[in-house]
Amino acid sequence: xxxxxxxxxxxxxxxxxGRVLVVIPTYNEADNIAAIVGRVRRAAPAVQILIADxxxxxxxxxxxxxxxxxDAHVQVLHRHGKQGLGAAYLAGFGWARERGYQAVVEMDADxxxxxxxxxxxxDAARDADVVIGSRWTSGARVLNWPLRRLLLSRCGNLYAxxxxxxxxxxxxxxxxxxxxxxLDAIDLESVTSQGYSFQVELxxxxxxxxxxxxxxxxxxAEREHGDSKMSPKIVAEAxxxxxxxxxxxxxxxxxxxxxxxxxxxxxxx
Ligand SMILES: Nc1nc2c(ncn2[C@@H]2O[C@H](COP(=O)(O)OP(=O)(O)O)[C@@H](O)[C@H]2O)c(=O)[nH]1
Ligand SMILES: [Mg+2]
Numbered sequence: 001x002x003x004x005x006x007x008x009x010x011x012x013x014x015x016x017x018g019r020v021l022v023v024i025p026t027y028n029e030a031d032n033i034a035a036i037v038g039r040v041r042r043a044a045p046a047v048q049i050l051i052a053d054x055x056x057x058x059x060x061x062x063x064x065x066x067x068x069x070x071d072a073h074v075q076v077l078h079r080h081g082k083q084g085l086g087a088a089y090l091a092g093f094g095w096a097r098e099r100g101y102q103a104v105v106e107m108d109a110d111x112x113x114x115x116x117x118x119x120x121x122x123d124a125a126r127d128a129d130v131v132i133g134s135r136w137t138s139g140a141r142v143l144n145w146p147l148r149r150l151l152l153s154r155c156g157n158l159y160a161x162x163x164x165x166x167x168x169x170x171x172x173x174x175x176x177x178x179x180x181x182x183l184d185a186i187d188l189e190s191v192t193s194q195g196y197s198f199q200v201e202l203x204x205x206x207x208x209x210x211x212x213x214x215x216x217x218x219x220x221a222e223r224e225h226g227d228s229k230m231s232p233k234i235v236a237e238a239x240x241x242x243x244x245x246x247x248x249x250x251x252x253x254x255x256x257x258x259x260x261x262x263x264x265x266x267x268x269x
Contacts, residue, residue: 012046016126017179018102020047022118023092025085029109030058031225037067037074039115040107044122045073047105050095052077052088060109085174085229086198090191093183104183106176106199110223113175117218121177129182129211132168132203133175139217146222149230156238160200163246168213171203172196172238175218178206185209195234197241204245 051064064076124131160171186205193201
């Protein structure tokens with residue numbers, strides 16, 4: 001009885017997490033956006049959805065407006081033009097923070113991130129600050145991805161893990177839950193990534209901030225409609241940024257080691 005009253009009083013809260021905003025960045029996702037919104041609404045009725053559209057030439061923004069008109073759980077953030085995935089997410093995070101949400105979810109519009117996995121991610125967020133939906137952890141599945149994308153993801157993750165020393169199997173993955181308190185612990189002003197290295201950069205900053213990161217296996221499927229925005233430029237950005245962060249982290253570790261020796265607090269190996 002107490003539970004029923006509780007549910008009625010807070011229908012827009014995810015138990016143990018609070019008010020959740022799912023941010024869906026879009027660029028030319030006219031064939032996907034309605035389906036993904038419908039699936040999120042069915043899979044997780046308590047969450048709110050923010051579509052962050054970069055003025056897509058294919059009219060995704062107008063479709064998003066129509067979805068928002070018919071559903072109080074859907075809202076749209078219209079942005080001026082294509083500024084990259086990272087910029088769209090940062091705008092969405094700011095939007096969530098200003099409106100008092102307790103958590104944000106990152107989810108692609110193309111169906112690769114199954115909304116049906118969202119309850120499991122939110123469940124994990126009860127005991128974590130950051131939840132990463134992982135393609136490379138036991139129990140995960142990757143469906144219909146071309147070999148070159150599989151290799152890119154595996155090699156990219158291996159390189160990120162080695163360069164940055166993070167205990168994360170899918171640092172490039174973009175299906176995540178962040179508690180707002182975790183984002184507050186991260187210096188988002190310092191984020192410089194425009195493309196997909198944004199996910200690696202946030203993984204690194206979260207790891208360095210010492211927040212609790214857990215990974216949950218997901219079923220990741222290749223998009224059926226529309227085109228990927230992945231480009232050689234985006235891969236190159238990720239590669240040089242990961243390398244630069246790795247070098248910077250090592251330099252800092254060396255400086256800390258030298259300083260520790262000088263003050264007698266630590267031993268040079
Ligand atoms: N707002 C916005 N969304 C973007 C941009 N680039 C990619 N996206 C969205 O980010 C998500 C992932 O992009 P996608 O092309 O599927 O990348 P892939 O899964 O790595 O092939 C999709 O929802 C895209 O529409 C961008 O510059 N701005
Ligand atoms: Mg995709």
